[in-house]
Amino acid sequence: xxxxxxxxxxxxxxxxxxxxxxxxxxxxxxxxxxxxxxxxxxxxxxxxxxxxxxxxxxxxxxxxxxxxxxxxxxxxxxxxxxxxxxxxxxxxxxxxxxxxxxxxxxxxxxxxxxxxxxxxxxxxxxxxxxxxxxxxxxxxxxxxxxxxxxxxxxxxxxxxxxxxxxxxxxxxxxxxxxxxxxxxxxxxxxxxxxxxxxxxxxxxxxxxxxxxxxxxxxxxxxxxxxxxxxxxxxxxxxxxxxxxxxxxxxxxxxxxxxxxxxxxxxxxxxxxxxxxxxxxxxxxxxxxxxxxxxxxxxxx
Amino acid sequence: xxxxxxxxxxxxxxxxxxxxxxxxxxxxxxxxxxxxxxxxxxxxxxxxxxxxxxxxxxxxxxxxxxxxxxxxxxxxxxxxxxxxxxxxxxxxxxxxxxxxxxxxxxxxxxxxxxxxxxxxxxxxxxxxxxxxxxxxxxxxxxxxxxxxxxxxxxxxxxxxxxxxxxxxxxxxxxxxxxxxxxxxxxxxxxxxxxxxxxxxxxxxxxxxxxxxxxxxxxxxxxxxxxxxxxxxxxxxxxxxxxxxxxxxxxxxxxxxxxxxxxxxxxxxxxxxxxxxxxxxxxxxxxxxxxxxxxxxxxxx
Numbered sequence: 001x002x003x004x005x006x007x008x009x010x011x012x013x014x015x016x017x018x019x020x021x022x023x024x025x026x027x028x029x030x031x032x033x034x035x036x037x038x039x040x041x042x043x044x045x046x047x048x049x050x051x052x053x054x055x056x057x058x059x060x061x062x063x064x065x066x067x068x069x070x071x072x073x074x075x076x077x078x079x080x081x082x083x084x085x086x087x088x089x090x091x092x093x094x095x096x097x098x099x100x101x102x103x104x105x106x107x108x109x110x111x112x113x114x115x116x117x118x119x120x121x122x123x124x125x126x127x128x129x130x131x132x133x134x135x136x137x138x139x140x141x142x143x144x145x146x147x148x149x150x151x152x153x154x155x156x157x158x159x160x161x162x163x164x165x166x167x168x169x170x171x172x173x174x175x176x177x178x179x180x181x182x183x184x185x186x187x188x189x190x191x192x193x194x195x196x197x198x199x200x201x202x203x204x205x206x207x208x209x210x211x212x213x214x215x216x217x218x219x220x221x222x223x224x225x226x227x228x229x230x231x232x233x234x235x236x237x238x239x240x241x242x243x244x245x246x247x248x249x250x251x252x253x254x255x256x257x258x259x260x261x262x263x264x265x266x267x268x269x270x271x272x273x274x275x276x277x278x279x280x281x282x283x284x285x286x287x288x289x290x291x292x293x294x295x296x297x298x299x300x
Numbered sequence: 301x302x303x304x305x306x307x308x309x310x311x312x313x314x315x316x317x318x319x320x321x322x323x324x325x326x327x328x329x330x331x332x333x334x335x336x337x338x339x340x341x342x343x344x345x346x347x348x349x350x351x352x353x354x355x356x357x358x359x360x361x362x363x364x365x366x367x368x369x370x371x372x373x374x375x376x377x378x379x380x381x382x383x384x385x386x387x388x389x390x391x392x393x394x395x396x397x398x399x400x401x402x403x404x405x406x407x408x409x410x411x412x413x414x415x416x417x418x419x420x421x422x423x424x425x426x427x428x429x430x431x432x433x434x435x436x437x438x439x440x441x442x443x444x445x446x447x448x449x450x451x452x453x454x455x456x457x458x459x460x461x462x463x464x465x466x467x468x469x470x471x472x473x474x475x476x477x478x479x480x481x482x483x484x485x486x487x488x489x490x491x492x493x494x495x496x497x498x499x500x501x502x503x504x505x506x507x508x509x510x511x512x513x514x515x516x517x518x519x520x521x522x523x524x525x526x527x528x529x530x531x532x533x534x535x536x537x538x539x540x541x542x543x544x545x546x547x548x549x550x551x552x553x554x555x556x557x558x559x560x561x562x563x564x565x566x567x568x569x570x571x572x573x574x575x576x577x578x579x580x581x582x583x584x585x586x587x588x589x590x591x592x593x594x595x596x597x598x599x600x
Contacts, residue, residue: 022403062399062406068376068414072369096399098423099362100450100545103322106362114368123398123423125445127452145425150400152427155503156496160462196456196496203455245400 001090001118002139003211003260006236009055009088010261014296018056018092018238019288020268021046021078022063027273029280039067039074042280044081046272049285053292056090056264057082058238079115090264092119092143092238101129112137119143121216121238124200128207135208142213144204147197147228149218149241157197201231210234217256219247219265225255236262242291243270249291253298261299267291301390301418302439303511303560306536309355309388310561314596318356318392318538319588320568321346321378322363327573329580339367339374342580344381346572349585353592356390356564357382358538379415390564392419392443392538401429412437419443421516421538424500428507435508442513444504447497447528449518449541457497501531510534517556519547519565525555536562542591543570549591553598561599567591 010016021043025033028042035041047057059078064071082091097107097120104122111120112134119141122131134142147157194202201215210232217228219241228237237256241247242265249265256263271291275283310316321343325333328342335341347357359378364371382391397407397420411420412434419441422431434442447457494502501515510532517528519541528537537556541547542565549565556563571591575583 024406060399060403062397062403062410066406066410066414068410069369069372072372076368094399096423096426097362097396099360099394099396100448100540101452103360103362106324106366110362110366110368114366123396123425125423125425125456126396126448126450127455127457129450129452131452148400148426150426150429152401152429152431155427156425156499157427159496159499161496162460162462162493193462196459196461199456199459240400 003236005088006055006090007260009090011299013052013055013292014299015053015055015292016261016263016265016295016299017054017288017291018058018090018264018266019046019050019054019271020094020240020266021057021059021272022268023059023074023272024063025067027276029276029278031278037070037074037077039064039071040077040081042272043074043078045281046284047078047082047086049281050271050288051086051089053285053288054089056092056266058092058094058266058268060094060268076115079117083116090118092121093117094121096121096123096145098123098126098130100126101133104130105133108134108137112140119214121145124204131204132207135212140212142208143238144200144213144215146200146215147217147221147224149220149245149247153218153221157195157200159196160193161196161199162193198227198231201228205232210236214238214264216240218245219249219252220245222248222251222255225252229256229258234258234260234262236264239263239265240268241266243267249294249298257298265295303536305388306355306390307560309390311599313352313355313592314599315353315355315592316561316563316565316595316599317354317588317591318358318390318564318566319346319350319354319571320394320540320566321357321359321572322568323359323374323572324363325367327576329576329578331578337370337374337377339364339371340377340381342572343374343378345581346584347378347382347386349581350571350588351386351389353585353588354389356392356566358392358394358566358568360394360568376415379417383416390418392421393417394421396421396423396445398423398426398430400426401433404430405433408434408437412440419514421445424504431504432507435512440512442508443538444500444513444515446500446515447517447521447524449520449545449547453518453521457495459496460493461496461499462493498527498531501528505532510536514538514564516540518545519549519552520545522548522551522555525552529556529558534558534560534562536564538564538566540566540568543567549594549598557598565591565595
């Protein structure tokens with residue numbers, strides 16, 4: 001799906017919701033366990049009920065891999081079902097892949113040729129040649145991890161990194177001001193430095209652009225969206241962390257929304273597990289509708 | 301497998317070779333394509349031929365995922381075959397996984413409970429809660445990406461990061477030495493800083509230890525092993541990049557080997573694709589034997 005098509009879908013349907021298909025055999029309604037493929041049966045019902053209220057679906061591969069071969073069958077059936085019945089929905093595999101060049105190329109072939117997804121989440125740690133193989137497919141997207149929604153995001157993503165221009169301004173260093181010079185020197189240093197997630201945002205723009213790359217930015221870091229928009233004013237951001245993880249939709253939109261919307265906001269558990277009875281799909285649809293109504297208000 | 305068992309295997313067999321099972325349907329000998337499961341048939345023959353010369357096997361998940369459901373079946377059959385016939389070999393899934401806590405826990409369950417591997421490679425970008433779920437299984441290992449073998453490793457892994465103690469030594473900053481002060485200030489700054497991969501090595505020691513954590517360090521960065529051993533003197537390192545990627549075994553051992561060996565050196569393409577005729581397995585065995593002989597000399 002192209003950027004223009006995605007924007008068209010968002011403004012036509014007045015929603016930028018992504019429903020996360022984090023389908024866990026231990027959490028789905030019990031009556032589904034007698035189905036041949038309970039995971040697929042659950043997904044199919046959730047998709048049918050929520051499709052009018054969302055523009056994207058995002059299965060997280062971990063939940064399917066945990067079921068081994070059976071899980072892969074459920075995953076592929078889900079993607080085929082989406083492609084056949086909901087061709088206007090944007091399909092993201094939350095896989096967080098990334099490997100040396102020839103191996104990333106294998107992953108790209110799997111997800112973009114064999115399985116026909118629109119987008120894949122990719123981890124940035126291994127750098128350029130781990131990411132660029134995913135950018136060779138027209139209409140397909142890399143969604144690069146930038147600032148994630150979890151507590152561990154603070155361990156590395158927020159570190160100040162030397163962006164290669166670390167210098168001390170000599171006009172300040174030359175002047176003799178005793179003790180006060182210390183703070184002057186420190187403030188001069190903070191300018192050329194940036195945080196690792198900002199470096200990832202900036203550096204990766206050498207590899208892709210706003211037509212084939214998005215970034216994962218967790219909703220739990222609401223006020224950070226202002227800083228992020230300074231580096232990527234146009235790119236779409238995939239935003240997990242609304243709902244079960246506690247992020248605020250209003251805050252994300254206040255700081256992160258652009259004239260093209262520029263946001264795909266994901267909710268998984270709060271929608272798909274809202275009810276565990278035979279009414280589970282209907283209730284999931286109602287929850288998705290509530291979020292979509294909030295989104296419609298925020299879009300206008 | 302425990303650290304002591306691994307060390308015992310290395311010194312008994314006089315090898316620290318890991319054979320990478322990066323099995324690509326497009327690269328295996330043509331006569332295998334008529335088998336029911338060509339990937340498994342290839343792996344089985346490679347394993348039987350190389351087992352005396354290696355202590356570990358490392359299938360890279362990308363190659364199996366690229367075959368979809370069939371690939372997962374081949375992967376699981378390979379692991380079962382190894383567990384049943386070669387219980388003293390250390391089995392690594394090169395998966396480079398890592399996600400928010402509850403999702404990493406799903407991956408851990410998959411790879412350590414369902415599939416019964418010894419170790420999994422994990423990407424560090426998402427921090428503590430993306431890694432620790434993998435550390436809850438006695439005898440199982442996390443192998444965290446630190447300094448990878450690819451060109452893109454330079455994009456982020458080598459960045460200088462502020463380790464949270466970035467200060468200017470005031471005894472130097474106070475003294476007025478005109479122009480020469482600049483270099484003094486800069487050299488003061490370089491001490492508390494470290495590179496991102498060193499930060500990953502240091503920080504992750506708060507989560508695991510030398511009994512349940514190893515690090516990926518590419519052989520293409522030979523001289524870096526000296527710096528790495530300053531931060532992780534005891535940990536095992538998984539070293540890709542020998543062979544097709546051009547790393548030097550001698551250099552890796554010179555700077556990286558410890559009294560417990562401390563190295564598992566991987567070779568994939570140079571061994572498994574050494575020959576493409578019906579003699580492929582025999583030739584792979586010969587290649588593995590050559591590497592093992594070099595290793596025996598380096599161990600003594």
